[in-house]
Amino acid sequence: xxxxxxxxxxxxxxxxxxxxxxxxxxxxxxxxxxxxxxxxxxxxxxxxxxxxxxxxxxxxxxxxxxxxxxxxxxxxxxxxxxxxxxxxxxxxxxxxxxxxxxxxxxxxxxxxxxxxxxxxxxxxxxxxxxxxxxxxxxxxxxxxxxxxxxxxxxxxxxxxxxxxxxxxxxxxxxxxxxxxxxxxxxxxxxxxxxxxxxxxxxxxxxxxxxxxxxxxxxxxxxxxxxxxxxxxxxxxxxxxxxxxxxxxxxxxxxxxxxxxxxxxxxxxxxxxxxxxxxxxxxxxxxxxxxxxxxxxxxxxxxxxxxxxxxxxxxxxxxxxxxxxxxxxxxxxxxxxxxx
Amino acid sequence: xxxxxxxxxxxxxxxxxxxxxxxxxxxxxxxxxxxxxxxxxxxxxxxxxxxxxxxxxxxxxxxxxxxxxxxxxxxxxxxxxxxxxxxxxxxxxxxxxxxxxxxxxxxxxxxxxxxxxxxxxxxxxxxxxxxxxxxxxxxxxxxxxxxxxxxxxxxxxxxxxxxxxxxxxxxxxxxxxxxxxxxxxxxxxxxxxxxxxxxxxxxxxxxxxxxxxxxxxxxxxxxxxxxxxxxxxxxxxxxxxxxxxxxxxxxxxxxxxxxxxxxxxxxxxxxxxxxxxxxxxxxxxxxxxxxxxxxxxxxxxxxxxxxxxxxxxxxxxxxxxxxxxxx
Numbered sequence: 001x002x003x004x005x006x007x008x009x010x011x012x013x014x015x016x017x018x019x020x021x022x023x024x025x026x027x028x029x030x031x032x033x034x035x036x037x038x039x040x041x042x043x044x045x046x047x048x049x050x051x052x053x054x055x056x057x058x059x060x061x062x063x064x065x066x067x068x069x070x071x072x073x074x075x076x077x078x079x080x081x082x083x084x085x086x087x088x089x090x091x092x093x094x095x096x097x098x099x100x101x102x103x104x105x106x107x108x109x110x111x112x113x114x115x116x117x118x119x120x121x122x123x124x125x126x127x128x129x130x131x132x133x134x135x136x137x138x139x140x141x142x143x144x145x146x147x148x149x150x151x152x153x154x155x156x157x158x159x160x161x162x163x164x165x166x167x168x169x170x171x172x173x174x175x176x177x178x179x180x181x182x183x184x185x186x187x188x189x190x191x192x193x194x195x196x197x198x199x200x201x202x203x204x205x206x207x208x209x210x211x212x213x214x215x216x217x218x219x220x221x222x223x224x225x226x227x228x229x230x231x232x233x234x235x236x237x238x239x240x241x242x243x244x245x246x247x248x249x250x251x252x253x254x255x256x257x258x259x260x261x262x263x264x265x266x267x268x269x270x271x272x273x274x275x276x277x278x279x280x281x282x283x284x285x286x287x288x289x290x291x292x293x294x295x296x297x298x299x300x301x302x303x304x305x306x307x308x309x310x311x312x313x314x315x316x317x318x319x320x321x322x323x324x325x326x327x328x329x330x331x332x333x334x335x336x337x338x339x
Numbered sequence: 340x341x342x343x344x345x346x347x348x349x350x351x352x353x354x355x356x357x358x359x360x361x362x363x364x365x366x367x368x369x370x371x372x373x374x375x376x377x378x379x380x381x382x383x384x385x386x387x388x389x390x391x392x393x394x395x396x397x398x399x400x401x402x403x404x405x406x407x408x409x410x411x412x413x414x415x416x417x418x419x420x421x422x423x424x425x426x427x428x429x430x431x432x433x434x435x436x437x438x439x440x441x442x443x444x445x446x447x448x449x450x451x452x453x454x455x456x457x458x459x460x461x462x463x464x465x466x467x468x469x470x471x472x473x474x475x476x477x478x479x480x481x482x483x484x485x486x487x488x489x490x491x492x493x494x495x496x497x498x499x500x501x502x503x504x505x506x507x508x509x510x511x512x513x514x515x516x517x518x519x520x521x522x523x524x525x526x527x528x529x530x531x532x533x534x535x536x537x538x539x540x541x542x543x544x545x546x547x548x549x550x551x552x553x554x555x556x557x558x559x560x561x562x563x564x565x566x567x568x569x570x571x572x573x574x575x576x577x578x579x580x581x582x583x584x585x586x587x588x589x590x591x592x593x594x595x596x597x598x599x600x601x602x603x604x605x606x607x608x609x610x611x612x613x614x615x616x617x618x619x620x621x622x623x624x625x626x627x628x629x630x631x632x633x634x635x636x637x638x639x640x641x642x643x644x645x646x647x648x649x650x651x652x653x654x655x656x657x658x659x660x661x662x663x664x665x666x
Contacts, residue, residue, distance in 0.1 A: 041526040041527060041528060042526055155617045155618075157617055158617065185390035185391055185553065185618070186390065186553065186555065186594060186597045186598060187390065187593055187594060187597050187613075187614050188390075188617065188618075189597065189599070190593075190596075190597035190611055190613050190614075191613055191614070191615075193599075194611070194613050212526065212527060213599060214527070214601035215556070215598065215599025215600055215601045215606070216599050217601075218599065218600060218601050218602055218603040218605075218606040219599050219600070219603075219606040219607075219609075238603045239603055239604075242601070242602060242603050243603075252528065253527060253528065254601075256527055256528050256530070256531035257527060257531070257556070257601050258531075258534065258556045258557050258559065258560030258561075259556060259560075259600070259601060259602070260556070260559055260583060260600075262560050263559055263560050263561075263579060263580070266535055266538065267531040267534055267535055267560070268531070269528060269529070269530075269531030269532040269534075269535060270528035270531070270532075271532075273496045273498060273499070273529070274496070274526065274528075274529075
């Protein structure tokens with residue numbers, strides 16, 4: 001049984017301008033000890049997916065339908081009581097900006113102990129020992145002294161370590177990291193990523209890594225989901241996504257990032273601007289920006305097509321390619337395996 | 340890209356100190372830029388990288404005399420900038436593109452007024468028609484629809500706003516543009532569009548850029564030469580390929596190795612040099628070499644004297660006592 005199973009998740013925000021379908025039919029599974037990357041541009045629904053799993057959506061947001069199962073236990077509509085035993089205990093989350101997610105008026109020690117006292121039956125002294133142990137685990141020097149300090153006395157990288165210590169204090173099965181290094185400098189980013197990777201191996205948890213940085217994904221993730229306009233356009237192992245992308249959006253993303261070898265050449269950007277979630281097109285959401293869009297792309301959204309093992313992409317180009325090389329027949333269209 | 344290597348901008352021993360209040364009636368200098376020298380040749384792009392707080396933005400702003408330099412001089416086209424009229428002349432030929440396209444455009448001005456403002460200030464037109472004509476041609480140049488001239492900035496997406504900022508920078512037909520993190524607020528797919536536009540504009544108009552960014556892959560892509568700063572001082576300058584493939588300064592080495600490569604096989608096999616510790620506060624900059632507190636090769640001499648910024652091979656400058664021993 002997979003550790004986490006998300007099926008056909010739909011989350012919407014109800015705004016004065018209308019319903020914004022932030023997550024629109026997303027399915028994926030996460031196994032024990034795996035690192036899953038969710039990549040996409042701003043507004044593609046990556047963070048909302050995380051907030052839906054934790055059920056910490058803003059008051060205007062709501063999970064419309066779908067299922068989220070943790071070890072077989074349904075979380076959607078399970079009630080606040082159940083979620084309180086899940087949040088911080090079995091699934092933890094760390095956010096992009098470590099300054100705004102720590103309370104400036106309490107000491108680091110207080111904030112660390114709060115989570116431990118809430119979720120375990122340790123007494124205060126044991127909680128304090130555990131907090132010190134966690135700070136040591138994330139390589140913070142003189143943890144006893146640091147426990148009495150306030151967030152403003154720490155640098156950005158140290159604050160993010162404290163967030164990680166807090167998130168891992170109750171030994172969760174899943175750590176959700178929402179852009180954990182975006183606000184940090186390159187050398188500090190390297191420290192944090194290295195720390196996350198070694199803690200993951202040591203503690204044996206699974207990580208959902210939400211990021212827009214394909215470099216971070218390449219370094220950290222076993223599996224990748226590429227999101228566009230609220231749904232997955234492609235998912236598979238990191239190697240498959242990077243070396244054998246089969247959705248036009250993924251291909252476009254890979255072409256548009258500068259690398260060491262693109263110097264002196266022109267980049268190949270994706271044309272147009274990101275989609276307006278209030279005005280979703282009828283067919284494939286990427287079709288208006290896609291250079292290879294066909295008639296069918298504008299009319300009907302492709303279903304998930306299995307490319308290779310666990311590699312799934314929803315792009316009509318795969319059918320076209322299959323028809324051309326004869327690996328599928330043209331008796332019916334859509335929904336079939338390409339290979 | 341530049342065939343004739345004539346220096347356009349020369350910066351000599353530039354210093355910029357800010358006085359910071361540290362208590363009642365007490366101030367201390369924050370050495371944001373401390374004795375920095377470099378040149379930018381005509382038609383080339385100099386990339387400037389470094390971590391937050393290292394002074395790279397301050398270098399850009401002081402260079403344009405948006406801040407009055409504490410010491411040092413800027414020589415533009417062979418002429419030192421000293422008097423007020425020098426500055427005014429210099430500002431007609433040099434401009435800046437800012438990082439945040441949301442806060443750098445006045446929300447109460449229309450796009451045509453934003454782009455036309457530099458023309459108004461320097462009185463560069465004779466009639467209203469001429470002004471509008473120039474604004475529309477600038478908009479066309481950066482790929483904006485001329486129908487959008489009467490709209491306000493909030494009606495545009497991040498990428499389009501950055502185009503408005505670039506059109507404003509081009510209004511006076513400048514020779515030199517300081518681009519301060521112009522693409523870091525943009526999404527990957529839009530970032531590539533804007534980078535390409537900088538490239539095209541450079542070729543069409545023969546522009547010279549100082550391209551400030553923290554994303555090393557972006558800088559590597561666009562720059563002819565790259566300068567690396569650490570805590571207000573220059574650590575290394577060299578050709579882009581040279582500094583990326585063969586960095587000499589230990590800080591540059593770790594910086595280059597820490598770049599997350601968007602390729603799983605390279606990323607897995609990459610030997611990252613992970614630095615311990617954090618960047619010291621520029622208010623309490625360590626004595627001697629500013630990097631010695633985090634440097635794996637540092638010994639006593641590094642904390643005692645500041646290394647000179649010297650040329651070790653043609654065009655490759657580095658400030659490190661141990662450069663010969665490390666490499």
